[in-house]
Amino acid sequence: xxxxxxxxxxxxxxxxxxxxxxxxxxxxxxxxxxxxxxxxxxxxxxxxxxxxxxxxxxxxxxxxxxxxxxxxxxxxxxxxxxxxxxxxxxxxxxxxxxxxxxxxxxxxxxxxxxxxxxxxx
Amino acid sequence: xxxxxxxxxxxxxxxxxxxxxxxxxxxxxxxxxxxxxxxxxxxxxxxxxxxxxxxxxxxxxxxxxxxxxxxxxxxxxxxxxxxxxxxxxxxxxxxxxxxxxxxxxxxxxxxxxxxxxxxxxxxxxxxxxxxxxxxxxxxxxxxxxxxxxxxxxxxx
Numbered sequence: 001x002x003x004x005x006x007x008x009x010x011x012x013x014x015x016x017x018x019x020x021x022x023x024x025x026x027x028x029x030x031x032x033x034x035x036x037x038x039x040x041x042x043x044x045x046x047x048x049x050x051x052x053x054x055x056x057x058x059x060x061x062x063x064x065x066x067x068x069x070x071x072x073x074x075x076x077x078x079x080x081x082x083x084x085x086x087x088x089x090x091x092x093x094x095x096x097x098x099x100x101x102x103x104x105x106x107x108x109x110x111x112x113x114x115x116x117x118x119x120x121x
Numbered sequence: 122x123x124x125x126x127x128x129x130x131x132x133x134x135x136x137x138x139x140x141x142x143x144x145x146x147x148x149x150x151x152x153x154x155x156x157x158x159x160x161x162x163x164x165x166x167x168x169x170x171x172x173x174x175x176x177x178x179x180x181x182x183x184x185x186x187x188x189x190x191x192x193x194x195x196x197x198x199x200x201x202x203x204x205x206x207x208x209x210x211x212x213x214x215x216x217x218x219x220x221x222x223x224x225x226x227x228x229x230x231x232x233x234x235x236x237x238x239x240x241x242x243x244x245x246x247x248x249x250x251x252x253x254x255x256x257x258x259x260x261x262x263x264x265x266x267x268x269x270x271x272x273x274x275x276x277x
Binding site for chain 2: 054055056058060067072077078081082085089095096101103104105106107108111112115117
């Protein structure tokens with residue numbers, strides 16, 4: 001095999017390794033989020049996430065956390081959201097585990113029922 | 122009351138302005154105002170370290186949102202190994218709040234398709250409130266002053 005063909009083959013291997021690493025990483029991430037969702041029930045109804053770029057062009061993960069109406073009450077909201085944030089930063093640690101800047105938004109179940117946004121469904 | 126505190130109070134007022142059906146305009150302005158509360162808190166703290174009082178207002182103009190955000194993203198992900206874990210935790214609270222609000226302020230100000238709910242906005246404001254508390258806990262510490270410096274000095 002000539003040098004060019006060998007380099008092309010090496011590049012292909014490295015791209016494929018990157019893809020596999022990406023897939024493995026994304027599966028691991030999805031499993032960690034599903035596990036977190038279970039631990040946070042019944043306050044958290046579900047957690048949706050999207051991996052993309054933030055407004056600065058940095059790789060980022062956007063979490064959409066749907067809370068039960070009970071957890072969204074003024075006397076509980078602060079405590080619940082702080083717990084969710086702490087667990088995301090400690091257990092998932094998206095910056096150090098995947099190089100993703102995390103962003104979290106919270107919404108109540110009844111708000112989502114009114115707004116009907118597919119990204120939160 | 123300082124300007125940053127006034128902005129935080131205004132953000133809370135906007136978030137609760139319409140008790141039944143909040144207007145998107147109120148919710149968007151609340152997110153934006155909460156961001157600016159933290160932005161101005163940090164700028165005023167950095168400026169207060171400038172020795173010549175008459176130059177502080179001009180000094181405050183050198184801050185750029187994007188550079189402050191880049192520094193905050195770095196601080197938010199840092200372990201600050203070897204330092205006091207409690208102080209590091211407070212600084213990460215501030216940096217994470219800045220990074221989150223920087224992103225969400227842009228959505229609130231420019232993305233007209235985005236819908237905001239009151240809970241979303243109240244949690245953003247709570248993040249800033251928490252950042253204010255954390256900042257006051259470490260404001261005289263070296264870790265806080267290093268962070269302030271990183272907000273306007275270009276990373277080499």
